[in-house]
Each structure stands twice: as C-alpha cells, then as structure tokens.
Amino acid sequence: MVAASIDWKIRVLQDPSQPRATVDGKKVLVLCSNNYLGLSNHPRLRQAAIDAVNARGAGSGSVRAIAGTMDLHAALEKKIASFKHTEAALYYQTGFAANAGLIPQLVGEGDTVISDELNHGSIIDGVRLCKAERAIFKHANPSDLERVLNELDARPTPPRRILILTDGVFSMDGDIAPLKEITGLAEAHGAMVYVDDAHGDGVLGEKGRGIVNHFGLEGRVHVDMGTFSKAFGVVGGSIAGSRDLVNFALNKSRTWLLSGSAPPATVAACIAALEVLETEPEHLARLWENTRYFKKELQSLGFDTGISQTPITPVIVGESSKAKALSELLFEQGVFALPIVFPMVAKDKARIRTMMNAELSREDLTVALGAFEKAGKQLAII
Ligand SMILES: Cc1ncc(COP(=O)(O)O)c(C=O)c1O
Numbered sequence: 001m002v003a004a005s006i007d008w009k010i011r012v013l014q015d016p017s018q019p020r021a022t023v024d025g026k027k028v029l030v031l032c033s034n035n036y037l038g039l040s041n042h043p044r045l046r047q048a049a050i051d052a053v054n055a056r057g058a059g060s061g062s063v064r065a066i067a068g069t070m071d072l073h074a075a076l077e078k079k080i081a082s083f084k085h086t087e088a089a090l091y092y093q094t095g096f097a098a099n100a101g102l103i104p105q106l107v108g109e110g111d112t113v114i115s116d117e118l119n120h121g122s123i124i125d126g127v128r129l130c131k132a133e134r135a136i137f138k139h140a141n142p143s144d145l146e147r148v149l150n151e152l153d154a155r156p157t158p159p160r161r162i163l164i165l166t167d168g169v170f171s172m173d174g175d176i177a178p179l180k181e182i183t184g185l186a187e188a189h190g191a192m193v194y195v196d197d198a199h200g201d202g203v204l205g206e207k208g209r210g211i212v213n214h215f216g217l218e219g220r221v222h223v224d225m226g227t228f229s230k231a232f233g234v235v236g237g238s239i240a241g242s243r244d245l246v247n248f249a250l251n252k253s254r255t256w257l258l259s260g261s262a263p264p265a266t267v268a269a270c271i272a273a274l275e276v277l278e279t280e281p282e283h284l285a286r287l288w289e290n291t292r293y294f295k296k297e298l299q300s301l302g303f304d305t306g307i308s309q310t311p312i313t314p315v316i317v318g319e320s321s322k323a324k325a326l327s328e329l330l331f332e333q334g335v336f337a338l339p340i341v342f343p344m345v346a347k348d349k350a351r352i353r354t355m356m357n358a359e360l361s362r363e364d365l366t367v368a369l370g371a372f373e374k375a376g377k378q379l380a381i382i
Helices: 043-056 071-084 095-106 121-128 142-153 179-189 243-252 264-279 282-301 320-332 362-378
Strands: 020-023 026-030 088-092 112-116 133-137 162-167 192-196 223-227 237-241 312-318 350-355
Touching: 026 362, 043 264, 071 088, 071 237, 071 264, 088 095, 088 243, 095 121, 095 162, 095 192, 095 223, 095 237, 095 243, 112 121, 112 142, 121 162, 133 142, 142 162, 142 179, 162 179, 179 192, 237 243, 264 282, 282 312, 282 362, 312 320, 320 350, 320 362
Parallel strands: 112 133, 112 162, 162 192, 192 223
Antiparallel strands: 020 026, 088 237, 223 237, 312 350
C-alpha cells in the first residue's frame, strides 16, 4: 500500500478539535472535522464530563447487560428518545457498533435486505453479517427501489420480511436521502425502514433532530440510527424507535451485549450535547449560514461542489493525484482539508471534502477561500 501510494496519511491534531488548531506542528484552519457545531469544546460538555469523572469514576466496569449500566446511561437514553420524539432509544458505544450489531438481527434467512448502493461501510458490514438475501437499489433512486420491491412481491414466495437501509446524509457527496419516498414505498410494500442519520443528527430538522424530523416522518421510520461522534461532538451510537425495537435490540445486538459500555464522562457529555441543542439554537443557525456562504463562494470561484445539500461540501477535481496535490497545496497555505480518492469515490470523482463548522468566522472562510483560489489556479482546476 505504501509503495502504491494508497496508504492513508494520518495527520496529528495537537489542540482540541476546533477551527484553528495545530496539526503536525503547524497552525491551520481545519475544514475536515465532523464536529459541525463545535460542541466538543462547549463549556457545558467539558464540565459535564469533569463532573461525571468526579462522581462516577473513569470507567463503567462492565458491559451494559451485567454491571455496566449506570444511571447516566439510562438518563441519556431517555433524553435521546425525547429529542427524537420516539417511545424509546438505545445508546451503543459507537454508531458502527449499532449498525454492525443490529442489522444482522433484524433480518435473517427467508428475508431480504435492500440497501442504497452508496451506503456507509458500517451498514455494508452489518449486511455482510446477516443471513438475509441482499439487493441493492441505485443511489437515492426511489424508482429503482420500487422496481426491486415489485420484483420481490411478484415472486411465488415473497420474502418473509424486507428491510430497507439508507444513509440519511451521504458522507461523500453531502446529498440527502429521499426518505419520504422511501418510507411511502416501504409502507405500500410492508417493508421496514432503517435510516443511518450519522451526518443528519444535529444538522437537519428542528433543533437538529435529524432527517426523520426534517421530512415530518416521525412515527413512520422503524429505526432512526445516529451517532454522537459528529455534530454532537462526543462519541457513541444510538437507535431511536419503539419500545419493542429497543427491547429487541438490547437483547440481540452482540456489539452491545458483549463489549464494555461507554465511560461516565462520555455519557454525561452526550447528555449535555442534547441539552445544548435544545436550548442554544445559535450553533445550528451559524452552521447553515456558513454552509450557504462557503458553498456559494466556492461555486462562484468556478469549483464543482457536486450535489451537496448539507454542510458536507465536496470540491470535485477529477483524478486522485489532483485531489492529493490540492490538499497538499492547501496545507502549505495553512488549510487542512483531506482528499477523498478512489476506491472511496469513482476514479474520475476524486475530491477535497470540506465540512462546514459553526465556529468558523467570516474571516476564517475568507482565508480558506483565498487558499482554494490560489491552489485551484496553480493546478488549473479553475
Ligand atoms: C454514515 C455513517 N454511519 C455510521 C458511522 C459510524 O459512526 P461512529 O463514528 O459513531 O462509529 C459514520 C461515521 O463515520 C458514518 O458516516
């Protein structure tokens, strides 16, 4: 991998996750963090973590199902359910653990799982672990999903259960899944809907409640899965839905049952993140203001920002070598933005993926746009 130059270049952050930080010994503007709202450094989250260490210690001591469920875990799950307007919720150690642990339990032999072709790797691994038959529908394409559903219905023995899986916001292009149409089709064909809203949690919907709220689909989506590792600024995965779903998930998800539970500081910070979202709407407003401004300015410089509808803003440049060169030139000018290359995206769609952040000032954005303009001209991209 090293010889073929396809190994990942790991840069090291020597400050908190914030827009102006030291990376590999250099002060840079960070345009590739998932800490969309800056909550990782919010004083309420920091204090909640400190208080939890003082009150409950550094670790939980066990897996959730034995002695590792603290009152904090229970309080967080209550808060998630209230935030998501669902009956119940379950907190996992990570979003990856939620997908890998729950998907293989929801469907098995005699069932079919239908997945968007661009779904995240954690969904793909969850699907690989299940014994159900697998089908793919074209990216964000309800007509193609309908074709697959019709074909399944027309069989002499249709599947016992059908599970439709989709990302809420797609992490490479920043586009939003057509969840309304997907849910309508699922209802017409008696299928379940599972949405992975890792990049929509804290970003879409009223107060950042996510894609289900954004489309007014509360009560109609079976599994609303999310993460605390992005806009919520901490770490951990979640599922929200009915009480029956949560009881099923906690009895069946091996990642939840057989792996140590999150430490008190993490859980307390997650609770504080939800409280901040409920009470401080300014973070979300600034995130979207920055997103609109940055995207518009990049486009007026002549960059191709693809089909993004969210703070994930790709700058599509073509070949992998060009994306890597652009990232290097940006870093030289003090802007940290990573290239995304084949096989993560198509060979001719390599890009710099920028993520907007509520904490970036207008001055920061002007500096970043200046660096993009200079490097883009140097590489004849614009
Ligand atoms: C769409 C999507 N799903 C799931 C995950 C995994 O979430 P976590 O970081 O909580 O494991 C990610 C994070 O990379 C993601 O982008």
